[in-house]
Amino acid sequence: MKKYSHYLFPAPAMLIAAISLFFHYTPAIRDAVSQLPAQGFDLRISWWRVLFEPLVGPLIFLLRSTKPISLYGALFIWLLVLALAGGWKKHASVIVNLKRWLRSWPLYFGCAVALFLIAVFAPLPGETIVNQRPEVILVNLHSHSHYSHDGIISPKGQLAWHRRQGFDAFFLTEHNHFTKTLEIVEQQRSGRLPEHPQIMAGMEYSGSNHILLLGLHRVFNAKDYPDKAAIDSAHSQGGAAIVAHWFTPARNTRPLSFYADAGADGFEIVNKSEGAFHPGSKAQPVIDFCRRQGLIMTADCDYHGYGNVCQSWTGLTLPGWRTLNAEQRQRAILDILRKRQQDKITVLALNDRPTGLFPVWLRPMQFFFHYAATLNLIQITSWFFWMALAAGLVRFSRGRLLEGLGLLSAALMIGNGFYMVFMGLPLRGFNELYLEIGPYFIGLGLCVLASSVKYCKKN
Template identity: 35%
Template sequence: MVKKYIVVLPLAVIAILATIFQYPVHIINALTLESVPGYGVQISIVRVIFEPVLGVLLYLNRSLYPLQELPIALGWIVTFYVLYGLYKVRSTISDGQRSRRVLLFLGNLPLLIGICFAIFVVILFLPLPNNTIVNNTDNEVLVTTHAHTEFSHDGLMSQEKMWQWHRRNGFDAFFITDHANYAKTLEFSQRQRRRELPPEPLILVGQEHSGSNHMSLLGLKGTFETKGKPDSVIVNLVHKYGGAVLVNHWFDGKGKAKEFYKDLGVDGFEIENVGKELYYDRELFRELKEYCEDHNLLMVGGLDFHGYGRACAIWNAFTIPNWDKMDLVSRENAILEVLRARDQDKVKVLMYNDRPYYDSSNLVFSPFITLINYFRTLNLYQVLSWFFWLILVQLLWNFRRRYFVPMRKKIAIAGLLSALFLVALGFYYWVRANAVKGYSDLFLEYSSLLLIIGSVFMGYSLFVMYIRFFRKVKK
């Protein structure tokens, strides 16, 4: 009787967390942490339909410290399986059955680890249908000042897909800031000027310069060479040709003192950068914020998107009246003018907020807190999606028949599918590595890793499939 209605408990927990303890998803100002009026959140219908899968994956993707929290979460899954396996083995009376359970447990463990690794790859590398921003303001446009395509040594996304990604995430304009290369971006931007691409979002030309610290050189046009030049010369050249310079992720401690960059004449600093962690040390944040306010330096949010990693979580809102009536050149000039003027009143740093803040001092139990907070963010339609899928699973459980695939075979199938996914993605990266040879280093690096791991995992999965599907058991 308990197994027949076991779904009732999770349904009740989900309903309570989503109503009584609700945490509404909203957009905040990164400088004040207050909610920003005029902006909402749009949830993809595809996500709502498959909420129990896509919703959880996306919420994990938006973790504050994903590179630390995701392995911990997957580690807990393996830990629970090990504990469950040990319990099943100890509770078995017959020696023969105990031996079979031990073999089944040991055989499933590599499959589960491989499946967890594939899930980790899905979360970080696939463009899932994430929630995005809705701009209901009259005079504000959303801009990225920091993004990398496959023409950067650390990028994994084509220019066209980068453009589509920014359009899907509500941006009106975006700078491509590939490392040590802006010629390809200039070509791409000129295609839009020739009307070979739709006008929105606007493609803007930049470059990330790796000098004493990484800096975004924005608004580049024509011939511009940075190789071998000191930071001071580069900053002066960018300004001479009407551009702006922003210091990227200065707070990671790899550059010089902030006073050094102020004296160089930079226009501002990234006050947030979500390429790795959503929040860095808050004391350092306050120090940098106060310094920028005291010295008239602009503060922006660095999306630092490379075609993989966290779903979009930051936007810069520029106040530019009559944006819709401007041509492309006028729009570009208006954005550059806001940057050069360093007028913080015309720039808001917007951040996606779907959970309370916590620091990275103790993340061991963060997956459980994350799961609770995830259910708190659900709206009515997402809750109904959970209800539908849980009830469907319960019905299938109640009315299962012998011709249903047993669990030991299901996990073997899941392992093989996971291995096929890893190999397919590795092969795709290998194709892209050859297409952009001499630019992105990551395609070749990740393709080798995925092909090796995927091939080994596939061989093991096929062996298990043979044992569990085709090998005859001796009686």
């Protein structure tokens, strides 16, 4: 590798520069209903991201991908193949080469898991929406804390994340309960939590589909409720009901008309957890139906704490928002939703790549091409700087770079595993995810640690 490092490391930066020059694609905030650029909204890229672009940018772009887990797995396999090819010695036998590769692949695996943990848990600096329309507020109707069975972020963490992403208000919608949410709302109303952005109580009810029941203030048990009864319960409290991610194949078991007849006020047409931007082929039937029936359309994050990216916002036209108190603000939001005033709603989504997916084994190449096409001159310069630094590290590391990365990866996995166990103990009864996954990361970390130590001794 040393022999070719002069050419190997500048190559990605040069290829990225060429792709960006000839096939540039500018990320933009679009109106998900019209598919046109949304007027009055822009993106601001963090300087921290620009500075560390090769380390941060691909992870952020990965998190915004459709089906990021399968894409990451395909990327890892391709990198293993490239590592095998790059470390192949001409004058050694096939058996010797394979043995060398088998000794090192646990370290590559450890690095891949560590990168995954960084992508999921670290507050990576990315893009932030810039709202240039003072009469419009940005709201998220769909989020989960670790009081949901699949959430990995605290309510305070949700508050901080929504503030970073430019939201003025959000609904905390745990799965099938909202007792804890009412406590969080009360803490904010009493001044024990920052007042911005405003937290409001909701619930994601699991019926024939998932339905967001918004603006709740009286506890009720929706277990075994039919959809109409759950929606009626929300309406009786002055709340609203939005059908979540109907466009996912596993969810659209009932026709759209079923939910309209049950009293739903509208549908999500963009959901962050389901992909970066839904093309018309998925969302268009919902859009057409909502237009015919006079139902509203929203773009929601469905944020569970996995990764620090945001690509969907619901804009509400509410002049004088800052002059209202907390109760008046919630009522103003719910009035727009309940009265189904789509003319006061802007459905916003970040579009950062062309739609359409390659087969899974070819998606890493598609991912690299789309990522490179979005970069500007300063980001490309950052790539050249870090590639030059990487070439120098490899030249002077004397073969210890992989061992060091393996040890760091092991420490990160073990530390994260103990953190998850520690966090999971007080959440029993709400969330078992921490206690289920934490020990696995501890075990993986110990295995990678042992492999790193063994690799160091043999090299």
